[in-house]
Amino acid sequence: MIKKLISKLFTPRAPRPILGVKRHAPLRVPKEKHGIDRRLVSRHAIKVCDVLHEHGYEAYIVGGAVRDLIVGAQPKDFDIATNATPEQIQPLFRRARIIGRRFRLVHVVFGQEIIETSTFRASGTDEQTTDEHGRILRDNVFGTLEEDAARRDFTLNALYYDPATEIVIDYHNGVADLQKKVVGIIGDPAKRYREDPVRMLRCMRFAAKLGLTIAPATKAPIRDMAHLIENVPASRLFDEMLKMLTCGHALDCLRRLRAEGLHKGMLPLLDVVLEQPGGEQFVKLALERTDVRVRSGKSISPSFLFAALLWQQVNQRWQQHQAAGELPIPALGQAVDSVLDDQTEKLAIQRRFVSDMREIWFMQPRFERRQGKSAWRMLEQPRFRAACDFLQLRAATGEVDSVLAQWWMDLADAGDAERAAMLEDLARQPRASGDAPARKRRRRSKPKTHPAGGEGGAAPAGAE
Template identity: 85%
Template sequence: MIKKLISKLFTPRAPRPILSVKRHAPLRVPQSQHGIDRKLVSRHAIKVCDVLHEHGYQAYIVGGAVRDLIAGAQPKDFDVATDATPEQVQPLFRRARIIGRRFRLVHVVFGQEIIETSTFRAPGNGEQTTDEHGRILRDNVFGTLEEDAARRDFTLNALYYDPATEIVIDYHGGVADLKNKVVNMIGDPARRYREDPVRMLRAMRFASKLGCDIAPATLAPIHELAPLIENVPASRLFDEMLKMLTCGHAMACLRQLRAQGLHKGLLPLLDVILEQPGGERFVELALERTDQRVQAGKSVSPSFLFAALLWQLVYRRWQQYQADGELPMPALGLAVDSVLDAQTEKLAIQRRFVSDMREIWFMQPRFDRRAGKAAWRMIEQPRFRAACDFLQLRAAAGEVDAALAQWWMDLADADDGTRARMLEEAARQPRSGDAPARKRRRRPAKPRPDGQGGQEGGAPAAG
């Protein structure tokens, strides 16, 4: 009995298996197979990796940048993942700051470029703070590279590129899914969507942007779990909506959202917009032009995008208020306020964007006046060029005269001398293209002492 007890105490135990992560060796995909051109990788992201390597840490370019490079797209930004903690990363760089509550990470700043550097994290282990629906509110459980790959959402985002060796480390078949154009969730889709409902929106965006199909198991829970979008902070919804509108395939994203019932948590009135006469055509035109700018590498204004997306609602209400007897400008003010009040309850459009949207909208009636000081004041407005572009969009949709829209665009592109000549010519021309001048209401002519009345219309007789 004593021998058995001694044997039990001194015999080493076999290690307990870790059940949270299925252990398997990753694929190490060489450059000849993944096709990433190192010249297209941010030199600042490479520098962050090099510095971390020099100090004995692992470091990889990760996520969307790797995905886009393999897919042949130009990444918008580059992120780095490492086994160094935020407190270990920050002192290694001259301009670096720790940010975040839900996920603490480091922003390493190089001029206008920010390299977001995060520590490997472990999958859900019950220690994270969640809400009653299972959404993770705070999670700073650090882990290994393999655990970090397991906690990422989709296989095509769980890819790690080592710029030193040009090898992609792939634990979940993400490279194959990219080549086969399939969006696949890592782990149980329903549970992963409950952890972060924004993943449902991301699935739609990746499928639209990359021309992929969503795997049946990944797609199946979305329709049922769509109401969980209501629990996501409005600021995160705005950020995700902006990514959708600027991904280069915006209209396809919106159709995906609508098909799965996800639009209700983003733009509650999207169905109304698309069902208005001409509404869908206007949105399509706006997003087609946005996609063209994105694909050409040009910047996109969030203010312009949301102004275009909500314009049909504003325009129809503007017309209705005028039909009810309001004057044009007060009617427009009422329409703008009612639409913005309805939308900002769900979509946290930043105040500076709302201000720009209002300027773009309120300049539209003023384009009817092409002569005099009013036109010069229009040119001096900060959002004048954006408002001109918006007028062009309205002309393409048949709302306003195309010749009028082109005249204002020519004026916007002209130098001061040419502008002066154009405005002089406009002042001499008939006002057929302008808004009709408001007739002055004349008071009845007062009887003259000699008993003679004025001329017809109340104008005094010539002496």
């Protein structure tokens, strides 16, 4: 009885009118025209589609995976769109869970791979919950394949690949746009950006990552609507910023953000950083090195990236505090706190990343001390390698002595025996001007004991 009721509620119906989008039959693009190699498709994504097909549902690989396969890139993940509801999908798989409030969907788990499976959603309905700016807050109204394609943001993301027939269903000429290297939004651009301002950021990222131009009508409203980014939750902005910095074209992304004024809602310090002497060179070098690592398939550290983006401002305030009479370490602490306070109002950098950033920054003055046990203690620090790489950036821009930076990098790459030899050799040399003397720890005088205890008596167990 319950199954019949659910089936009746979600039986496919005639598509409702879609605001700002013309209805027409979709293109069914065959393999010889879209060029997707089925061997590059996740076998788990194919399995999810097969299982849904076996139970009478439609199912397609959708969105970014299809886009990347067409342009010859390897997708990071695979998403599925279907006319089955979350409650109908979950029982079909051994490991599946329903997640989300704004968008309810199912995560189907295969070992380390998660196949995100969502139900077709309606577009432009009165049942959507929006805020005063038009941003959609809640969207769990299920719809048809045509409606689902219309509610997607860009034509290059509204593509549906059926691994069984190897056909791409294309309602909005997304395949043609990819072949023409154009980013185009679906529907009225101003309305779509108001629904979700993050679409403006995604537009910049797709253009930078795929080497595309932005269609004039798609680009036209962005500068005037850039202020809407301030209405997006900081945690969501952080996620999008991380995607930009790790897409392999981070520098181009930041340039595009700045050109359209979008950075003010995410990195308000970017203008200040890029206008400082050496600031643009430092950020450019950091992002270029990161892009090279991403393109070569190497791992990167988000903490390192954000530390690099904000360092020039930290360094400037650090120098100001020292000029005012503060000691180096307390001055650095004040500089770090003030920059992070300014930045986290816009971009909610996760605590674990902030902790790593602080370690990287606070290790920089310690590189100036190589004598005694200082170097060995540095080697034991969890973020030593990241801090050492950061020191290389500073040396490359002339901020610190390149000889000192190279010595630390050689020490980082050496084995234990070689490290010991390097430090012994350093100890025999006259102290270099860049080597600050190691601080001697003051030994406390042993407290006098009194027979009756009390003031001046024996210290409690565990105290020095």
